[in-house]
Amino acid sequence: MNGNPNSEILISYAYLKALDNYFDVAAATQWADLAKYGNEKSYTVNMVWALIHAQQAIDSDWCEVYKLTDRVRENKELVQDMKEEAIAIIFEYMDLYQDNC
Numbered sequence: 108m109n110g111n112p113n114s115e116i117l118i119s120y121a122y123l124k125a126l127d128n129y130f131d132v133a134a135a136t137q138w139a140d141l142a143k144y145g146n147e148k149s150y151t152v153n154m155v156w157a158l159i160h161a162q163q164a165i166d167s168d169w170c171e172v173y174k175l176t177d178r179v180r181e182n183k184e185l186v187q188d189m190k191e192e193a194i195a196i197i198f199e200y201m202d203l204y205q206d207n208c
Contacts, residue, residue: 114146118155125159132162150185154197161201173204 121138139156146152157175164171176197179185 114142114149114152117142117145118152121159122155125162129162132159135159136163148184148186150179150187151189153179153182153185154189154194158197158201169204169207173201173208176201177205 117138121135121142124138125132125135127135136159139159142152143156154176157179161172161175164175180194180198
């Protein structure tokens with residue numbers, strides 16, 4: 108990532124918080140929101156933000172789980188700062204939720 112260093116730290120922390128207890132990502136979403144606010148153009152920040160929010164939506168709306176990451180994929184205004192291999196791995200999994208829309 109080549110954006111705001113504070114945002115990069117915040118999104119990393121948010122991701123770790125989400126991994127700490129993926130059944131309760133409320134705190135992680137707050138940290139992710141702060142990170143995204145500080146670096147709205149980073150593909151990586153947006154993708155991790157979407158993954159964390161998708162984890163929160165998993166209990167209520169599987170279509171939204173898909174849409175959260177798909178919006179990142181479709182947003183051509185984001186600065187591409189994530190490896191293509193990582194993107195492919197993410198969408199290989201997240202696209203499984205598309206059938207719920």
